[in-house]
Amino acid sequence: MSQIADNISNIRQEITKTCMKLGKKTEEVHLIAVTKTIEPERINEAIACGITDIGENKVQEVINKYDLVSPVNWHMIGHLQTNKVKYIIDKVKLIHSLDRISLAEEIQKRAERINRSIDVLIQVNIGQEETKSGIEPESVHNFIEALQTFSHIRVKGLMTVAPYEEDPEKVRIYFKAMREIFEKIRAKKLSGIEMKYLSMGMTNDYKVAIEEGANMIRIGTAIFGSRIYR
Numbered sequence: 001m002s003q004i005a006d007n008i009s010n011i012r013q014e015i016t017k018t019c020m021k022l023g024k025k026t027e028e029v030h031l032i033a034v035t036k037t038i039e040p041e042r043i044n045e046a047i048a049c050g051i052t053d054i055g056e057n058k059v060q061e062v063i064n065k066y067d068l069v070s071p072v073n074w075h076m077i078g079h080l081q082t083n084k085v086k087y088i089i090d091k092v093k094l095i096h097s098l099d100r101i102s103l104a105e106e107i108q109k110r111a112e113r114i115n116r117s118i119d120v121l122i123q124v125n126i127g128q129e130e131t132k133s134g135i136e137p138e139s140v141h142n143f144i145e146a147l148q149t150f151s152h153i154r155v156k157g158l159m160t161v162a163p164y165e166e167d168p169e170k171v172r173i174y175f176k177a178m179r180e181i182f183e184k185i186r187a188k189k190l191s192g193i194e195m196k197y198l199s200m201g202m203t204n205d206y207k208v209a210i211e212e213g214a215n216m217i218r219i220g221t222a223i224f225g226s227r228i229y230r
């Protein structure tokens with residue numbers, strides 16, 4: 001087996017094990033392979049191993065690779081500049097990083113032009129880190145309410161990048177806090193707002209994230225190995 005196939009198989013086993021412990025179905029957890037800096041040939045190798053969803057954090061990488069990668073669902077998981085929405089609006093299945101009204105306005109405008117509704121997750125800065133984007137935890141509710149007036153944007157859940165800790169147990173509190181916000185908003189049953197996906201957990205902390213309720217995990221390094229930035 002190739003390294004990528006081997007890695008994916010190991011991750012799937014870990015997901016299954018974690019889900020079994022929780023009495024959850026494995027299919028409830030959606031695996032997104034994070035392909036930033038990874039060349040199309042290796043992405044296609046992952047797709048051949050059954051990967052159906054890939055995540056990129058830069059618009060330029062989506063554009064460069066789009067025609068070279070086998071049919072797959074593309075996810076925008078990184079900070080999205082307003083002036084670049086137009087390049088990806090017809091390419092991505094889900095935008096995980098909606099974090100400001102000005103971006104929502106641009107997504108709305110571009111979505112109207114192609115006559116499509118766009119699914120988004122709200123990015124939450126759960127660790128309240130200066131260096132990270134995302135809505136502050138206490139502002140998520142108001143932000144989502146404001147999005148109800150956007151006819152071409154469908155809110156499907158929340159996303160976060162937890163603070164990095166070598167020991168994943170240390171980020172459990174952040175995932176718990178995300179779950180609380182997620183459930184609270186879900187309980188409000190806001191019209192047009194669906195709390196379906198909770199996107200959290202990466203190579204280092206995905207098991208803890210699943211334990212705390214993540215149903216979408218974004219994994220790069222554990223699939224493709226360490227990234228080489230050029």
Ligand SMILES: *Cc1c(COP(=O)(O)O)cnc(C)c1O
Pocket residue numbers: 034036057077078161202203204218219220221222
């Ligand atoms: C890079 C990245 C990931 C994947 O990180 P790994 O630690 O390589 O698994 C997940 N989410 C976002 C937003 C990223 O930028």
